[in-house]
Amino acid sequence: MNKASSILLFTVLAALAVALGYAVIFLPEQAEGLATAVSDQMGNSGVDHSVTAVLLNFRGYDTLLEMAVLLLALIGVWSLAPQSRAETISIPPASPVLLALFRLLIPLMILVAGYLLWVGAHAPGGAFQAGAVLAAAGVLALLCGKRLEGRLAGWPLRFGLVLGTAMFVAVAAAVMVGGAHLLQYPLEWAGGLILLIEAAATFSIGVTLMALFFGVRPITDQRP
Amino acid sequence: MKESWLFAFDLMLVSTLLWLAWRALATPDLFKGIVLFIAFGLVLALVWVRLDAPDVALAEAAIGAGLTGALLLTTLAKLGAKSREHERE
Numbered sequence: 001m002n003k004a005s006s007i008l009l010f011t012v013l014a015a016l017a018v019a020l021g022y023a024v025i026f027l028p029e030q031a032e033g034l035a036t037a038v039s040d041q042m043g044n045s046g047v048d049h050s051v052t053a054v055l056l057n058f059r060g061y062d063t064l065l066e067m068a069v070l071l072l073a074l075i076g077v078w079s080l081a082p083q084s085r086a087e088t089i090s091i092p093p094a095s096p097v098l099l100a101l102f103r104l105l106i107p108l109m110i111l112v113a114g115y116l117l118w119v120g121a122h123a124p125g126g127a128f129q130a131g132a133v134l135a136a137a138g139v140l141a142l143l144c145g146k147r148l149e150g151r152l153a154g155w156p157l158r159f160g161l162v163l164g165t166a167m168f169v170a171v172a173a174a175v176m177v178g179g180a181h182l183l184q185y186p187l188e189w190a191g192g193l194i195l196l197i198e199a200a201a202t203f204s205i206g207v208t209l210m211a212l213f214f215g216v217r218p219i220t221d222q223r224p
Numbered sequence: 225m226k227e228s229w230l231f232a233f234d235l236m237l238v239s240t241l242l243w244l245a246w247r248a249l250a251t252p253d254l255f256k257g258i259v260l261f262i263a264f265g266l267v268l269a270l271v272w273v274r275l276d277a278p279d280v281a282l283a284e285a286a287i288g289a290g291l292t293g294a295l296l297l298t299t300l301a302k303l304g305a306k307s308r309e310h311e312r313e
Contacts (some may be wrong), residue, residue: 006250051279116282124278132286139294209291213298 046190048122055126056194060183064172067165067201070208074161081216094144102144109137117202121191127164127198131205138210153218161211164204168197234274241267258296265289 038050038058045053055063094102113133120126148157171193172183180186185193211218244267248260265288272281 009249124282126279129279129282129286132283132291136286136290136294139291209287213291213294215298215302 044187044190046185046187046192046194047120049120049124051124052120052126052194056197057183057185057190060168060172063201064165064168064183067168067204070205071161071165074208074211077212077215078217098144102140105140106137109133109140113137113202113206117198118195120198121195127201128205130198130202132209134202134206135209135213138206139213142210142214148218150219157207157211157218160207161204164197164201167200171197237267237271237274241271254300255297258293258300261296262289262293265293 035050038054041058042048042050042053045057047053047057113130116125116130116133117127118125120130171185175184175186175193176182178186241264244260244264248257248264251257251260265284269281269285269289272278272284
């Protein structure tokens with residue numbers, strides 16, 4: 001980067017920082033926002049944590065679309081990077097230390113992901129965080145040279161990828177059969193349905209992020 | 225007394241965040257830039273905790289710092305492999 005462009009970048013960023021600072025300073029002192037509206041309706045959400053209630057119940061549609069966006073991102077990456085037998089990145093054989101750490105960390109990370117998923121109902125946590133931890137475990141496995149077996153890389157992998165979105169859409173559609181609106185969970189089932197969606201979403205987010213890290217479509221047994 | 229310590233901590237967080245952001249953008253070495261970006265994400269997670277948003281902090285640490293960093297590093301590795309191939313050809 002030459003001097004002129006770096007000065008220009010600094011000026012633009014400084015102006016942006018001043019504008020943001022101005023906006024923050026002139027925020028209303030006591031903004032009501034939607035916090036009271038959310039806490040009034042918490043009894044109808046099926047969970048005890050307001051963030052999870054908003055993400056999975058009150059604004060469930062947004063989360064559904066987020067899951068679809070994640071899936072679309074992977075489809076985009078896969079269509080740009082053709083399936084190839086050659087490894088795009090050659091990873092040196094994993095050291096014994098890394099492999100030992102891998103064996104220790106994988107069960108712990110799966111446990112943490114499960115905990116984050118479960119705790120999301122009444123404290124900070126939830127599907128995206130749990131899925132990210134699961135994906136981190138997957139990335140560690142890829143770095144240790146582990147690869148999906150050919151027979152798992154075909155439809156079982158694709159099933160894992162779409163499971164979260166499919167479960168979300170299935171629940172959204174199923175409640176409509178009972179006469180409710182899209183994603184309007186019956187009160188007595190809300191907690192269970194949210195956990196079901198989140199569990200499926202966690203798994204899919206984990207697999208999707210891991211596949212994004214891998215970059216190319218994994219090699220399958222079947223010839224296309 | 226506690227407030228002033230917390231204020232000093234906040235001030236340190238903000239200045240570290242701004243410095244890391246500036247270094248990540250300005251450094252000519254891409255690898256160094258990615259490492260600085262990961263550090264930036266971790267400090268940003270601390271900032272979210274200080275703003276009483278532990279949910280966002282968790283997401284930032286796991287996705288923003290961890291996975292985005294890993295994705296950027298593989299991208300860099302692939303870019304490196306491609307440019308080396310070009311040099312050979």
